[in-house]
Amino acid sequence: MTKMLDTQDLAAMIKAGMAHAKAHTIEKAPSVLKLPAARYFDPAIFAAELDRIFKRVPLLLAVTAELPKPGDFKSMVAVGVPVLLARGQDGVVRAFINSCSHRGTSVTTELAGNARRFVCPYHGWTFTQKGELMGIASADDFGEIDKSCYGLTPLPVTERGGMIWGIVDPKARLSFDAFLSGYDALLAHFGFENWHLFSSRVIPGPNWKIAYDGYLDFYHLPVLHKNTFGEDMFNQALYYAWGPHQRVQAPSPELLDFENRPEDEWTVESMMTGVWTIFPHVSIASFQGGGRSVMISQLLPGPTVDQSFTTQLYLMEKAPNAVEAAEAEAQFKFLEHVVRDEDYATGLRQQEALKNGGREHVLFGQNEGGAQLFHQWVDRLIATDDADLEQLFADQVRWLPGQDSNLRPGG
Ligand SMILES: [Fe+2]
Numbered sequence: 001m002t003k004m005l006d007t008q009d010l011a012a013m014i015k016a017g018m019a020h021a022k023a024h025t026i027e028k029a030p031s032v033l034k035l036p037a038a039r040y041f042d043p044a045i046f047a048a049e050l051d052r053i054f055k056r057v058p059l060l061l062a063v064t065a066e067l068p069k070p071g072d073f074k075s076m077v078a079v080g081v082p083v084l085l086a087r088g089q090d091g092v093v094r095a096f097i098n099s100c101s102h103r104g105t106s107v108t109t110e111l112a113g114n115a116r117r118f119v120c121p122y123h124g125w126t127f128t129q130k131g132e133l134m135g136i137a138s139a140d141d142f143g144e145i146d147k148s149c150y151g152l153t154p155l156p157v158t159e160r161g162g163m164i165w166g167i168v169d170p171k172a173r174l175s176f177d178a179f180l181s182g183y184d185a186l187l188a189h190f191g192f193e194n195w196h197l198f199s200s201r202v203i204p205g206p207n208w209k210i211a212y213d214g215y216l217d218f219y220h221l222p223v224l225h226k227n228t229f230g231e232d233m234f235n236q237a238l239y240y241a242w243g244p245h246q247r248v249q250a251p252s253p254e255l256l257d258f259e260n261r262p263e264d265e266w267t268v269e270s271m272m273t274g275v276w277t278i279f280p281h282v283s284i285a286s287f288q289g290g291g292r293s294v295m296i297s298q299l300l301p302g303p304t305v306d307q308s309f310t311t312q313l314y315l316m317e318k319a320p321n322a323v324e325a326a327e328a329e330a331q332f333k334f335l336e337h338v339v340r341d342e343d344y345a346t347g348l349r350q351q352e353a354l355k356n357g358g359r360e361h362v363l364f365g366q367n368e369g370g371a372q373l374f375h376q377w378v379d380r381l382i383a384t385d386d387a388d389l390e391q392l393f394a395d396q397v398r399w400l401p402g403q404d405s406n407l408r409p410g411g
Helices: 008-023 043-054 176-180 183-190 208-215 253-260 322-356 369-383 386-394
Strands: 033-036 059-063 072-078 081-087 093-097 112-114 117-119 126-128 133-135 157-160 163-166 196-205 238-242 245-249 275-278 282-287 293-301 308-316 361-364
Touching (some): 008 183, 008 245, 008 253, 043 293, 043 369, 059 072, 059 081, 081 163, 093 157, 157 183, 176 386, 208 293, 208 308, 208 322, 208 369, 238 369, 293 322, 308 322, 361 369, 369 386
Antiparallel strands (some): 033 361, 059 163, 072 081, 072 112, 081 093, 117 126, 126 133, 157 163, 196 308, 245 275, 275 282, 282 293, 293 308
């Protein structure tokens, strides 16, 4: 039986969006934020972000559609940590550090595949899908060890609504529930567990925060993207937050279409449009045409402050027919051009100018509350010690239409 999801929050956002669309207003942040420019190029700040954010909070490591069947696995490097995700014959996804307990090299070098067991390419030690050490090559020659102590190192992991989050530190203690702040229930409305992975690619980009700012920003759409898709786009946005996670919705006149139908006929699909971001590194943009689809952008910091890598995953609600596949392919190609040649090309120039131009701070307007909230969360996490981390998230409430709370940018 499928669980009925609560659509009340979705409807509340539509109603708030309609009111703003009629009045041509947004909810403004209380003040203009000045952010020190060094946040974008200082290697010490970058190192703190890796340790205090990326190694302590759950990251969206994969979507279910990448490893849907028993035995499917994915390997990746996230913030320098080699990670192996493996779905057991029992259907459960587990995460491990991809490092053999014998001498430490990665037990698989394949990025994806299907396997009953993992055979280390160095000396042939074998591990089960559950990470247990199964076999030691030439065990009699090797000598006695307690095999039960030498499995792969497990990482905290959870699979919810077709998305897989994990923490890349085996000693991490932050709970998924506190971190997700109820936002996973909203994302579950997509129903990604049944979607189809159409295509994926990786795009190099600038500093991860320069890149991420852009995903929360509609202000730039009709300017930077005027020659591609932005000419008639709205430059206003409404931001709704669940802990650090934010949904971005344009108060565009299209929302007024909802007025023509009674509320109980509003479809979940029609209420899920726009951009959904997952702190600290993911954006989900939804599209129509060629079948319902989304592009999930999973951003990971690179080895240095001025590099990032974005995996773009193009998911479709249904496996496409030939015509839909051609449309989706064209759309995905177009999005590569937009992100690489417009957003990230601008970001690369931005970081060079900030690093070498002597500017002390950059500005986020009252209309850029989403990015303000994002940078506040970056600061909060860097300032919060391990012992207080769970409470930091537990203390946050949702910021929904018309509500005032401590989540409000500048609050
Ligand atoms: Fe953009």
